[in-house]
Amino acid sequence: MSVFAGRFAGRAALVTGGASGLGLATAQRLAAEGASVALWDNDAAALRDAAASVGADHVETLDVADAGAVARAAAATLDALGHIDVLVCSAGITGATAPVHEFPLDSWDRVLAINLSGLFYCNRAVVPAMLARGYGRIVNVASVAGKEGNPSASAYSASKAGVIGFTKSLGKELAGKGVIANALTPATFDSPILAQLPPSQVDYMRARIPMGRLGDVAESAAMVCFMASEECSFTTAATFDTSGGRTTF
Numbered sequence: 713m714s715v716f717a718g719r720f721a722g723r724a725a726l727v728t729g730g731a732s733g734l735g736l737a738t739a740q741r742l743a744a745e746g747a748s749v750a751l752w753d754n755d756a757a758a759l760r761d762a763a764a765s766v767g768a769d770h771v772e773t774l775d776v777a778d779a780g781a782v783a784r785a786a787a788a789t790l791d792a793l794g795h796i797d798v799l800v801c802s803a804g805i806t807g808a809t810a811p812v813h814e815f816p817l818d819s820w821d822r823v824l825a826i827n828l829s830g831l832f833y834c835n836r837a838v839v840p841a842m843l844a845r846g847y848g849r850i851v852n853v854a855s856v857a858g859k860e861g862n863p864s865a866s867a868y869s870a871s872k873a874g875v876i877g878f879t880k881s882l883g884k885e886l887a888g889k890g891v892i893a894n895a896l897t898p899a900t901f902d903s904p905i906l907a908q909l910p911p912s913q914v915d916y917m918r919a920r921i922p923m924g925r926l927g928d929v930a931e932s933a934a935m936v937c938f939m940a941s942e943e944c945s946f947t948t949a950a951t952f953d954t955s956g957g958r959t960t961f
């Protein structure tokens with residue numbers, strides 16, 4: 713049995729983008745370690761399968777870029793779970809792969825709306841319930857692209873830099889109130905999101921990882937579950953790296 717068995721007993725966790733990839737792997741591990749879990753995603757079919765594999769206690773099909781839908785879903789999730797101790801914001805898209813001077817305006821808007829504004833809406837909707845209980849762990853999934861910038865991925869890089877800055881601000885706001893907020897900066901992980909990119913872009917990103925391989929979603933879940941645990945108690949407003957050595961700052 714894992715030394716972490718029961719780590720999240722009595723805890724309730726909400727994972728956005730929980731139907732796939734990093735979010736799904738995290739939700740599976742949270743549930744395996746005792747959490748009750750709610751999954752939010754806009755892909756209803758994937759969400760059904762994910763809910764079954766996680767043993768989810770609650771699901772919401774919604775677009776996180778819709779602030780009203782996020783507020784309603786937060787209320788419904790709190791009703792269903794009773795409280796939310798852990799928020800993992802993993803919903804995200806890559807957007808177009810194109811240089812800035814050719815970047816489609818609609819893709820720019822959609823990437824910022826989902827990856828940055830949507831993440832803000834989710835944090836905004838859940839933080840009051842955490843503050844009311846004096847406990848919370850927030851993991852906002854950014855990217856190494858937000859630290860370094862990936863060429864031909866300006867909207868994505870800008871949105872993820874925004875997530876890092878947002879989380880630094882939030883972590884300081886909440887410091888001393890029992891609610892801890894940190895960002896995660898993955899390099900490239902083997903997940904369905906890579907299908908949104910041309911193979912040449914994936915090759916570019918893989919080549920920049922000193923370990924010479926893509927990350928496994930289970931490796932991401934291991935880091936996120938530490939960040940989401942009680943033991944992550946003296947680190948907030950920080951950025952955790954899962955990049956196989958790509959970013960060292």
Ligand SMILES: NC(=O)c1ccc[n+]([C@@H]2O[C@H](COP(=O)([O-])OP(=O)(O)OC[C@H]3O[C@@H](n4cnc5c(N)ncnc54)[C@H](O)[C@@H]3O)[C@@H](O)[C@H]2O)c1
Pocket residue numbers: 728729730731732733734735736752753754755758774775776777801802803804805806826830853854855856897898899900901902903904905906
């Ligand atoms: N996989 C990687 O290499 C990598 C690297 C760095 C950062 N990230 C970030 O990690 C997060 C998860 O990525 P992943 O690899 O698991 O991708 P994924 O595509 O496997 O999962 C993302 C999930 O988010 C959901 N989603 C997308 N738009 C949504 C919306 N508007 N509302 C609700 N749900 C929505 C998708 O349906 C999907 O289930 C993303 O924020 C991504 O930017 C991933």
